[in-house]
Amino acid sequence: xxxxxxxxxxxxxxxxxxxxxxxxxxxxxxxxxxxxxxxxxxxxxxxxxxxxxxxxxxxxxxxxxxxxxxxxxxxxxxxxxxxxxxxxxxxxxxxxxxxxxxxxxxxxxxxxxxxxxxxxxxxxxxxxxxxxxxxxxxxxxxxxxxxxxxxxxx
Amino acid sequence: xxxxxxxxxxxxxxxxxxxxxxxxxxxxxxxxxxxxxxxxxxxxxxxxxxxxxxxxxxxxxxxxxxxxxxxxxxxxxxxxxxxxxxxxxxxxxxxxxxxxxxxxxxxxxxxxxxxxxxxxxxxxxxxxxxxxxxxxxxxxxxxxxxxxxxxxxxxxxxxxxxxxxxxxxxxxxxxxxxxxxxxxxxxxxxxxxxxxxxxxxxxxxxxxxxxxxxxxxxxxxxxxxxxxxxxxxxxxxxxxxxxxxxxxxxxxxxxxxxxxxxxxxxxxxxxxxxxxxxxxxxxxxxxxxxxxxxxxxxxxxxxxxxxxxx
Numbered sequence: 001x002x003x004x005x006x007x008x009x010x011x012x013x014x015x016x017x018x019x020x021x022x023x024x025x026x027x028x029x030x031x032x033x034x035x036x037x038x039x040x041x042x043x044x045x046x047x048x049x050x051x052x053x054x055x056x057x058x059x060x061x062x063x064x065x066x067x068x069x070x071x072x073x074x075x076x077x078x079x080x081x082x083x084x085x086x087x088x089x090x091x092x093x094x095x096x097x098x099x100x101x102x103x104x105x106x107x108x109x110x111x112x113x114x115x116x117x118x119x120x121x122x123x124x125x126x127x128x129x130x131x132x133x134x135x136x137x138x139x140x141x142x143x144x145x146x147x148x149x150x151x152x153x154x
Numbered sequence: 155x156x157x158x159x160x161x162x163x164x165x166x167x168x169x170x171x172x173x174x175x176x177x178x179x180x181x182x183x184x185x186x187x188x189x190x191x192x193x194x195x196x197x198x199x200x201x202x203x204x205x206x207x208x209x210x211x212x213x214x215x216x217x218x219x220x221x222x223x224x225x226x227x228x229x230x231x232x233x234x235x236x237x238x239x240x241x242x243x244x245x246x247x248x249x250x251x252x253x254x255x256x257x258x259x260x261x262x263x264x265x266x267x268x269x270x271x272x273x274x275x276x277x278x279x280x281x282x283x284x285x286x287x288x289x290x291x292x293x294x295x296x297x298x299x300x301x302x303x304x305x306x307x308x309x310x311x312x313x314x315x316x317x318x319x320x321x322x323x324x325x326x327x328x329x330x331x332x333x334x335x336x337x338x339x340x341x342x343x344x345x346x347x348x349x350x351x352x353x354x355x356x357x358x359x360x361x362x363x364x365x366x367x368x369x370x371x372x373x374x375x376x377x378x379x380x381x382x383x384x385x386x387x388x389x390x391x392x393x394x395x396x397x398x399x400x401x402x403x404x405x406x407x408x409x410x411x412x413x414x415x416x417x418x419x420x421x422x423x424x425x426x427x428x429x430x431x432x433x434x435x436x437x438x439x440x441x442x443x444x445x446x447x448x449x450x451x452x453x454x455x456x457x458x459x460x461x462x463x464x
Contacts, residue, residue: 055411055454091457096411098451100444102418132410140404140416140430 025051025135027112029149031126038067038118041128043074043095049107051143053098053136060093060117061127061151069093070116077111086113092131102138127151181205181213181220189235192265194368199230201372206442207426214383214440216248216310217398217405219429221385224372228257230382231372233269237262237389239365242324242331243279246314246395247371247387250440252307253380255285257373262317265367272375278366279317279336282376289350291315291338294364298357300338302350309346310438312397314339316353319364329394334358343400344438344449383440396464398433401450405432409450409459417446 025048032040045054060069071093074086081103085096093115097105117128129152135145147153181203187196202223204213215221224230237243249259258272260281267276274280274296282290288303289311305311316337318324324331328351331337337353358364369389373382388395401409403416413432420430421442434442436449453459 053411053415085451085455087455089455089457094455096414096451096454098411098414098418098447100418100447101422102415134411136411136415138415138419140412140419142412 024048025143025145027054027056027130027133027145027147029128029130029147031128031149032114034126038070038116039126040114040116042114043112045097045105045110045112047105047107047110048143049104050137051105051135052102052138054095054105055132055134055136056093056095056130057132058093058095058115058150059091059129059131060088060115061129066120067117068119070118074113074115076113079106079110084112086115098136104138181208183222183232186232186234189238189368191238192235192269192368194233194235194269196234197232198270198370199373200225201230201232205426205429206420207424207429214250214310214385214435216250216385216435216438217433218386218431219426221250221383222372224259224382224384226253226373226379226381228272228373228375231370231374233368233370235368237366237368239265239362239367240391241319241360241365242392243317243366243389244315244324244331244391244393244395245279245369245387245389246312246397248310248312248385248398249283250308250310250383250385251283251289251305253283253285253382254307255376255379256282257285257376257382258282259372259374259382259384260313260315261370261374262315262366263368263370264363264365266363269368269370272370278364279315281313281315281338283382285379289313289338289340291336291352293317293336293354293358294319298336298354300336300352300354302338302340302348302352304346304348304350305340305342306346308440309342309344310435310440311348312339312341314341314395314397316394317358317366319358319360321360324392325394329396332356334360341397342438343397344436394464397462399461400433400438401436401446401453402432402461403430403434403436403446403450405430407461409453409461411454413450414447414454417442417450421446 026046075084262279316331403413
C-alpha cells in the first residue's frame, strides 16, 4: 500500500468508527514526509474504550546521525481525564498517557500529536519503529493492541 | 540458598454481604515463630500487622499488601528460629525509619543467647536505629561495629546484613563477606539517595557459639518515641539477597505503564484486593499517591527502565 492509499484507508477507518464501536487498540503512525522542518510523524490512537493508559516506545532510527527530535507537539491534546508525557531519552521516544483515577480512554480516535525529526539524518527517521506498545486496562492488565504505519508495519 | 522469606501475609476475609465493604483486610504474622531451637512464639508484645487500609492507623508497607507496625516502646516484635546453627547468614529487610529515640530493630542470636536479653553482649547481630540519622550493626558480643549515617527519618530503607563466622569468604566484591567478617548495607534510591556499604575486617570468630539460631524484628528494645515499621524480611545462608525492584507495583519484574495503573488503583482503592502486590511506593516515602506515579513515569521514560539485578 503506498502512502497516499494508506492515509485514505486510515481516514476511512476513522469515519467507520464514528458509526460503529471501535474494535481495536491501534497506534497509527502517518509519515508526513521530509519537509523543510524535517520529517514529521503524526500519531493517533484508535481506542476501543476499554483501556486507561498507553505506553509507546518509539525508536526514531536517526539519533546516531545527529538528528534533533522534537516532541513539543506530542500528547498536547489529550482528553481532560488524562495526562501524558512524551520524552526523547536519547535512545527512543517514550509516550505515556494515563489517568490518576484510571478513567477509561474514550472510544474512537485520540490525537497523540506529532513527533518530528530534523537536522542531519532526518531522512533516516522514515525507519521510525514502535519497539513496544502497551495498552493497560483499569485492572493493570495488558489489552491487545497493534501498530499501523511504522517501518515494521507498513 | 534461601533460608526464609517471612512476610506479613494478607488474606481477604469474606463477610456476610456481597458488598465490597464487607471484605476486611487481614494481615497476619502467622508465618513467624517457626523452628525449634530455641522454641519461639511468633510475636512478643503487640506488633501490629496491617496495611494502608488498616484502621484506625494506616500501616505503611514496602512490598505486598501488609507491613508490620511495632508500637512505641520496647518489646514489640516478631521472631523466628528457622535458622539452625548457621555459621553463615544473610538477611534483608525494609525499615520505615521514624521516631526520635534509639531502638534496636533487628537481632540474630545463638541458642545460648537469652531470647529476652536484647543487648549486644548476648547477640550475634544487633541492629540499632538512633532515632535520627544512623543505623549501627554490631557483631558477636558487640563487635565489630558497622555504621551508616546520613539517613532521614520518614523514609523506607533496605537494610542488608552479611554474617560469616567461617574461615572461607562468602562471595566477593561489594556483596561478598570476607572470612570471619560482617557486612552492613543500607540503601534508599529516592529523595536523598544513599548506598552505605560497610564491611568489617575480621571480628567474627569461628565458634559454635557464634552460629545463628533465631532472629527478631521490630521494636526490640530502647526508648523509641515512635513506632518502628518493618517489611519484606528475607534470609539466606550464603547468597546475596539485594533490593526489591522499586516501582514494580504489579510485581512482574518490569516497570512500565501497567505499574502506573496499578499505583493509581492502589491509592484510589477502598478494598484490600485493589492494593498493588508489588512495590508501589516508588518514592519510598511511606504512602502511595500521585508522586509515585510521577516517580515510576520517570523510570519508564528513562532509557533503562528494566529492574536492576539485585
